[in-house]
Amino acid sequence: MTHVAFQPRASDKAPKVELEADYVVVGSGAGxxxxxxxxxxxxxxxxxxxxxxxxxxxxxxxxMYGTMRDMFDDFGATVAQGxxxxxxxxxxxxxxxxxxxxxxxxxxxxxxxxxxxxxxxxGGGLGEAVWRIQDELTRELNAVEVPxxxxxxxxxFAMVASQKLGIExxxxxxxxxxxxxxxxxxxxxxxxxxQSMNVTFIPELRERGGTVVSCAPVERVLFEQGRAVAVTGTxxxxxxxxxxADFVVRARRGVLIAASVTHSPLLLKRxxxxxxxxxxxxxxxxxxxxxxVYDEPVDMNQGATQGWASLHYREKPGFxxxxxxxxxxxxxxxxxxxxxxxxxxxxxxxHFACWVQxxxxxxxxRVVAGPFGKPVVKYTLDRADMERFREGLVLVARMHFAxxxxxxxxxxxxxxxxxxxxxxxxxxxxxxxxxxxxxxLSHLFGGCVMGKDPARSVCDERGQVHGVRGxxxxxxxxxxxxxxxxxxxxxxxxxxxWSQQILSAA
Amino acid sequence: xxxxxxxxxxxxxxxxxxxxxMKRESGRTYWLGLVLGAWVYALTPIMTxxxxxxxxxxPASLRDRHAQRIMQTRVYLIRQAVFLVRLSAGLCWGRDPRxxxxxxxxxxxxxxxxYRTT
Numbered sequence: 001m002t003h004v005a006f007q008p009r010a011s012d013k014a015p016k017v018e019l020e021a022d023y024v025v026v027g028s029g030a031g032x033x034x035x036x037x038x039x040x041x042x043x044x045x046x047x048x049x050x051x052x053x054x055x056x057x058x059x060x061x062x063x064m065y066g067t068m069r070d071m072f073d074d075f076g077a078t079v080a081q082g083x084x085x086x087x088x089x090x091x092x093x094x095x096x097x098x099x100x101x102x103x104x105x106x107x108x109x110x111x112x113x114x115x116x117x118x119x120x121x122x123g124g125g126l127g128e129a130v131w132r133i134q135d136e137l138t139r140e141l142n143a144v145e146v147p148x149x150x151x152x153x154x155x156x157f158a159m160v161a162s163q164k165l166g167i168e169x170x171x172x173x174x175x176x177x178x179x180x181x182x183x184x185x186x187x188x189x190x191x192x193x194x195q196s197m198n199v200t201f202i203p204e205l206r207e208r209g210g211t212v213v214s215c216a217p218v219e220r221v222l223f224e225q226g227r228a229v230a231v232t233g234t235x236x237x238x239x240x241x242x243x244x245a246d247f248v249v250r251a252r253r254g255v256l257i258a259a260s261v262t263h264s265p266l267l268l269k270r271x272x273x274x275x276x277x278x279x280x281x282x283x284x285x286x287x288x289x290x291x292x293v294y295d296e297p298v299d300m301n302q303g304a305t306q307g308w309a310s311l312h313y314r315e316k317p318g319f320x321x322x323x324x325x326x327x328x329x330x331x332x333x334x335x336x337x338x339x340x341x342x343x344x345x346x347x348x349x350x351h352f353a354c355w356v357q358x359x360x361x362x363x364x365x366r367v368v369a370g371p372f373g374k375p376v377v378k379y380t381l382d383r384a385d386m387e388r389f390r391e392g393l394v395l396v397a398r399m400h401f402a403x404x405x406x407x408x409x410x411x412x413x414x415x416x417x418x419x420x421x422x423x424x425x426x427x428x429x430x431x432x433x434x435x436x437x438x439x440x441l442s443h444l445f446g447g448c449v450m451g452k453d454p455a456r457s458v459c460d461e462r463g464q465v466h467g468v469r470g471x472x473x474x475x476x477x478x479x480x481x482x483x484x485x486x487x488x489x490x491x492x493x494x495x496x497x498w499s500q501q502i503l504s505a506a
Numbered sequence: 507x508x509x510x511x512x513x514x515x516x517x518x519x520x521x522x523x524x525x526x527x528m529k530r531e532s533g534r535t536y537w538l539g540l541v542l543g544a545w546v547y548a549l550t551p552i553m554t555x556x557x558x559x560x561x562x563x564x565p566a567s568l569r570d571r572h573a574q575r576i577m578q579t580r581v582y583l584i585r586q587a588v589f590l591v592r593l594s595a596g597l598c599w600g601r602d603p604r605x606x607x608x609x610x611x612x613x614x615x616x617x618x619x620x621y622r623t624t
Contacts, residue, residue, distance in 0.1 A: 003622060003624060005621070005622055005624065006623070010616050054621055054622040054624070055620070055621045055622070056622065058618070058620075059618055059619075059620045059621055059622075060617070060618075061617035061618070061619070062601075062614035062615045062617060063597070063600075063601035063617055064597055064600070064601070065524075065528075065597040065598070065601060065617070066617030066619070067530050068532075068597070069532065069617070070617065070619060071623075074533045074535060074536075075532045075533040075535070075536040077533050077535040077536040077539065084582070085586055086549045093621075094622075154590075190615075214621075214622070217623075234570045238621060239531070239619060241533075247572075291595060297610075299610075301611060327600065328600040328605075328606065328609065328611060329596055329597050329599070329600025329601045330596070330597075330600070331587070331596070331600070332507070332592075332593075332595070332596025332597075332599055332600045333592050333593030333594075333595075333597070334596075335595035336577065336586075337574055337577055338507075338573035338574045338576065338592060339508060339569070339570035339571070339572075339573035339574045340508055341574050342507060342571050342573075342574075342592075343507060343508065343510040343512075343513055343515070344510065346513065346609075347510070347512050347513060347609070349609050349611075350609060350610055361559035371535075372534065372535070374535065395532075406601070413578075413585070435582040438589070464612070
């Protein structure tokens with residue numbers, strides 16, 4: 001029952017902080033925490049090593065500034081670089097992105113496994129295992145539909161709009177207990193309703209004798225005779241960024257990497273792995289909003305931040321629709337314009353409803369090391385994806401108008417700030433240049449993808465890294481395609497499945 | 507983000523102290539981007555209002571026009587650089603209790619900035 005937080009660097013050349021466990025798991029998000037608790041339930045001694053600090057709900061910030069400072073990886077400055085610069089949003093604290101996301105649980109669609117089988121030679125039988133585990137997770141973490149009292153107008157409006165247009169739509173299932181629609185999912189749920197990893201599996205891991213090492217970015221995996229035997233790094237103070245003591249965490253049986261799609265491949269590269277697919281096959285669901293302006297106040301800050309979704313167009317043309325309330329302090333940077341004009345626009349905040357499309361993009365990118373060793377994603381949507389992307393936005397605009405919005409705000413360069421229903425053709429003809437859009441990448445996949453062929457993949461379908469004993473991947477970096485649905489449920493199920501197989505093999 | 511009849515402007519929301527805090531607390535990449543964006547904003551009135559002066563010495567009406575037009579420039583890198591300035595201004599402005607009250611929003615609790623040390 002140990003938690004080792006930041007350890008200062010001693011002036012007298014004190015020895016490193018040294019720990020030992022059966023398994024070392026790097027990263028404590030959906031994949032890492034699930035893997036760690038699964039191994040611990042199987043009787044193994046586990047050390048969970050996380051780059052960020054451990055924040056409890058009473059430590060959570062309220063403002064978006066505080067959220068970027070305390071919860072986002074690198075202050076939210078990680079970007080996908082291609083034709084456009086689009087931010088990549090990831091959590092960097094104990095619990096990872098599960099602290100800042102909307103805890104959405106969506107069962108992995110069957111076609112995903114068929115695709116993995118077809119393209120990567122993996123996935124045969126994986127579907128049944130994943131679905132069985134997803135049923136377990138649904139029970140354990142209470143994945144339930146957003147309750148009526150917690151929906152808020154912006155989610156209810158979306159449901160009615162989808163019904164009017166004959167589009168499948170549903171209130172989301174989320175890992176929550178007693179959600180009261182406080183509307184601060186992005187900033188972490190201060191009311192402790194969201195079942196993020198830092199308040200569920202990680203406390204359980206400690207109760208089962210596991211060790212949590214926080215403020216501890218891992219720099220390298222160490223190998224002996226072709227086997228992963230330890231991880232090493234230097235503590236980092238989360239407020240001042242001061243470097244602390246060095247640490248080594250030894251693994252008697254194995255090391256699991258779950259440091260995120262951007263960090264896992266870079267960690268393995270820094271550790272000397274030469275697999276050609278390392279950092280390759282990056283994919284994402286780029287998302288962008290259309291804001292509807294209504295005569296009556298919508299108050300999107302009240303109710304679940306995300307409470308409604310549609311998978312109607314997931315397969316063809318390939319996008320997901322969902323609600324996403326943006327806090328005022330984030331929206332101020334998102335609306336078009338500047339000066340007094342921007343202030344006039346912001347004064348209508350209570351009348352805004354923000355709905356987004358998340359594109360199931362087929363474009364592929366790569367993760368490389370940028371300045372200061374930070375991850376940089378090289379990624380550009382091709383024309384087919386941009387057409388899909390735009391089509392999704394048009395549909396969101398149609399939903400707003402069906403629900404009675406007096407105007408929509410596309411936020412697209414080259415398109416007027418505000419469009420009425422009659423002006424919708426302007427959105428349909430919006431530019432296909434990614435630089436015209438302010439999009440965000442929030443669902444990330446790849447970088448250490450699984451597959452049979454070591455020339456085209458990093459690990460096999462058990463998560464075992466090709467050619468290295470005792471080294472496994474346990475996060476979304478192993479996922480070789482996009483899913484077209486929110487990934488947390490899939491990541492957790494895969495991580496548990498792989499961990500159970502590791503235990504069986506041991 | 508100047509003051510309007512309805513709303514305080516960013517200058518009324520403690521932006522100087524906010525910037526000091528941001529310099530201390532943000533990552534290197536973000537801060538460098540913000541400084542670059544501020545320079546770009548300051549030096550581009552020649553492109554928008556055709557006056558060869560930095561933005562901070564322009565009269566208010568011209569500065570306002572510059573703020574609107576610079577976000578509509580065709581040069582993507584300039585738009586992106588200034589976007590970061592506006593995002594930062596929005597983070598400062600949108601958390602201010604007076605702004606939030608005027609818009610019918612509850613005040614934010616303080617950001618404790620704390621974490622488990624044991």
